[in-house]
Amino acid sequence: MSEQIDDLIKSHYAAGFVTDIESDTLPPGLNEDVIRFISAKKNEPEWMLEWRLKAYRAWLEMVEPHWAHVSYPDIDFNAMSYFSAPKRDEDRPQSLDEVDPKLRETYDKLGIPLHEQEMLAGVAVDAVFDSVSVGTTFRKKLYEAGVIFCSISEALQDHPELVRQHLGTVVPQKDNYYAALNSAVFSDGSFVYIPKGVKCPMELSTYFRINEAKTGQFERTLIVADEGSEVSYLEGCTAPMRDENQLHAAVVELVALDNAKIKYSTVQNWYPGDEEGKGGIYNFVTKRGVAHTNAHISWTQVETGSAITMKYPSCVLKGDNSIGEFYSVALSSNFQQADTGTKMIHLGKNTRSTIISKGIAAGHGSNTYRGLVRMNPGATGARNYTRCDSLLIGDQCGAHTFPYIESKNPTAIIEHEASTSKVSDEQLFLCRQRGIGEEKAVSMIVNGFCKEVFRELPMEFAVEAGKLLEVSLEGAVG
Amino acid sequence: MLSIKNLHATVEGKEILRGLDLDIGAGEVHAIMGPNGSGKSTLGHVLTGRQGYEVTAGEVTFMGQDLLALAPEERALTGLFLAFQYPVEIPGVSNMEFLKTAVDGMRKHRGLEVLDSVSFMKQAREVCKRVDLDQNFLKRGVNEGFSGGEKKRNELMQMMLLEPHLGILDETDSGLDIDALQLVASGINSMRDSKRSFILITHYQRLLDFIEPDHVHVLGAGRIVRSGDKSLALELEDKGYGWLESEAV
Secondary structure, eight states, rough: OOHHHHHHHHHHHHHHSSSOOSBBBOOOOOOOHHHHHHHHHHOOOOHHHHHHHHHHHHHHHOOOOOOSSOOOOOGGGGSSSSOOOOOOGGGOOSGGGGGGGGHHHHHHHOOOOOHHHHTTTTTOGGGGGGGGHHHHHHHHHHHHHTOOEEEHHHHHHOOOOHHHHHSSSSSSSSSHHHHHHHHHHHOEEEEEETTOOBOSSOOEEGGOOOOSSSSSSSBBBEEEEEEEEOOEEEEEEESOOOOOOOEOOOEEEEETTTEEEEEEEEEEEEOOOOOOOOSEEEEEEEEEEEEEOOOEEEEEEEEEEOOOOOOEEEEEEEEEOOOEEEEEEEOOOOOOOEEEEEEEEESSSTTEEEEHHHHHHHHOOOEEEEEEEEETTTTTOOHHHHHHHEEEEEESEEEEEEEEEOOOOTTTTEEEEEEEEOHHHHHHHHHTTTOOOOHHHHHHHHHHHHHHHHSSSSSHHHHHHHHHHHTTTTTTTO | EEEEEHHHETTOOOOOOOEEEEEEEEEEEEEEEETSSSHHHHHHHHHHHHHHHHEEEEEEETEEEEGGGGGGGHHHHHHHHEEESSSSOEEEHHHHHHHHHHHHHHHHHHTOOOOOHHHHHHHHHHHHHHOOGGGGGSSETTTTTTHHHHHHHHHHHHHHOOSSSSSEEEETTTOOOOOHHHHHHHHHHHHHOOOEEEEOOOSHHHHHHHSSOEEEEEEEEEEEEEEEOHHHHHHHHHHHHHHHHHHHE
């Protein structure tokens, strides 16, 4: 680390801030010093620190958004710590026996293999499995193909120019309140670069980023698919993820250059709070992709967790003939609130977008679809198809839809279909009278409802997603 | 097989069954007839455990078990089947998936090995032929877009695959033309044996031309007011229900 930065930081410490740079965790509070600390800790290039500070200063001028159909107590941004290092091995559980039995029960129900359970529970890696061998074979294959897949922190060390070229080009620092916050304090995330004409030889999964056993609070992910390349990326896992930090504000940027294809799949089961709705994670995410000429971006998500979700994975269909897709299943049970959807912005000619949204509300949950389809003046011959279906289970839950359509091109075609249905007592009774238990019946009906979306998931995720819904709906009936 | 003693049941606060007694032995076919509001469908719903029906008095023993103490799916697994009068649609769940899930459950309960998909598919297709339903329907959602007749045949198909001990047919003949009626009747007749029993709930004696009952009962004001053999049905056809109502207490 350069002496200049070192001095700068130490001088701020003199003002009574933090004790020393070796410390692993910052006390709560957010100010420019915190950001400098984070950047210095990661040994980031100067431009990165400036980029963060610019975002922070913009954030200070911005107002927290309250237009979503969700309600929650005000967030105190100064009550959070913005940096904590990964746990040392001595502090981790030494085996699964030390892990919360309820958590283990859920892992078992989801059919997660033992060694994966160990990894998810944060058991000391050395005591687990040969992570080196798993990582090695995988990395070798990618290296041979020329694919870069590493953490953003590593990318800033090894490929800073690539990061600099694309970071913030899809989601600028000032895009929205939480994106600005993320830009200022992002902890880590994935960086992916696929070279021209390369079809990535395997599906990339955050699971394989061995360095990051714990998902960050402010994750920043950047995926760049160069001309003619293809990649499929999987984020998240079915296992319930707990975190001491309540607020999760991630940013994901996708860049699909000419003729490239990016498929981004998410299965998310952040801790949703208890049956009373207490605790639980707030998941406020900005995800967006830019598709150039003939490019293709596809978002698929299965969201069953979080106490409050606000996310709108979007596509900017910049290049002619580009395609954007959004397939989503969002479940709100107990007291969860989800306001989720997508934005398809058609700029180029003959651009196409497809939106299939399946919202399921159960218990006292509230599920909202919010979508925007915009056809700009240049979107000649563009076409959108949207179908938004809601399923209600029980009579204490709510489903809402806010579709926005803006068209400034008379040749663009926009189709919107919506339906709301209830799992009826008659349907459940028919199943039960055939010997099928109530919970199995609900899960069968819900799976049938979500089929179209599950079909778009990479296979192993699809199986997990089905099981995840089943587990998430337990106790939601009756 | 089935023994009902002094059954009283209310729906939405109104008492529909008022002390119904009925005994059904193995291998027997009983027809239950009666005017609208007499409680015919209510009997089927109470026996199968449908929500919204409250049993206020009485006992029901089925296969030696206290039926009223069991949940609907448990009653089904014990071998009780109800062919609905108005089968409901379940879009999104294919008939095949629905049938396999139900049959798998039944086989497990009976200690039998679960069939693999291919073997089951074969069996399902054979039964399809027997009830004259197109095999493509297996891929469609449960009862989705089915005509009335097709729904009734789907009920029959499910009964054939689940092989219940007691099949209750709730006005299965309603809405069927003669050909469909004959098909359904021959399907039921093919399932008759010394161990399996049926309760045919019907308005009209027409069905009984094709399925010969061992006993005929007439429901009036929530209880059985008259029992006899098949000739009783013919008498009703001739005289109507009014004749019995004047005799009911």
